[in-house]
Amino acid sequence: MKEPADDVVDSFRRWVAMPVEQARCPVRDVLDRLGQKWATLLIMALAERPRRFSDLQRLVPDISKRSLAQALRNLEEDGILTRHVFPTKPPSVEYRLSPLGRSMLAPLAALIAWAEHSHDAIRTSRSRYAEGTAPDLARGGTGVR
Structure with missing residues (x-):
């Protein structure tokens, strides 16, 4: 198998x-x-429904306007999301996942589940590594990479 x-x-x-x-x-x-810093969080936010720029900024509060705009442009360029401009005064813009973006939700859900399940173990490993007590050190390694 x-x-x-x-x-x-x-x-x-x-x-x-x-x-x-x-x-x-x-x-x-x-x-x-x-894999860019904000891409996965933005895809997760758009999985539920289309959102406006300000909605996304509220949902991901530690992202700057500039970083949010760049991340949205990148995802739009890759065809992961679409940008809809409504003819209002002032213009209203909404972002939504494209069919291509929606097609990645199942694999992304598996990765998210793995990250949630593994997060504590990864943080513990990082701490041990920083302290010099990572498993290779316990086996007599030098810790030098």
Whole structure:
């Protein structure tokens, strides 16, 4: 029976075997944007319903206007969300997930569940690493990387 790790290994081998200009590694290309600081939170906020800029800023209060605008532009450029301008005075703008953006909600939900489940273990590991008590040190390693 094929394990999920087998698919990861197969994909990696296929991409590294391609010439760099041909491969344009899908993982690096796509996840570069989706892995940006605010992208996942904005996608999560838009999963429920379309939202205006000010709504998104309220939902993610520690994001600056400039960072929010840039993150929305990036997600729009990638086709993850759409921007709708309503002909009102002043113009009203609403953001919503595109069909492509909606198609990533199931894999994103799995990643979110993993992050929630693993968060404490990761924070503990970070603390141990910072203290110099990470598992490799306990086994006699030098801690030098």
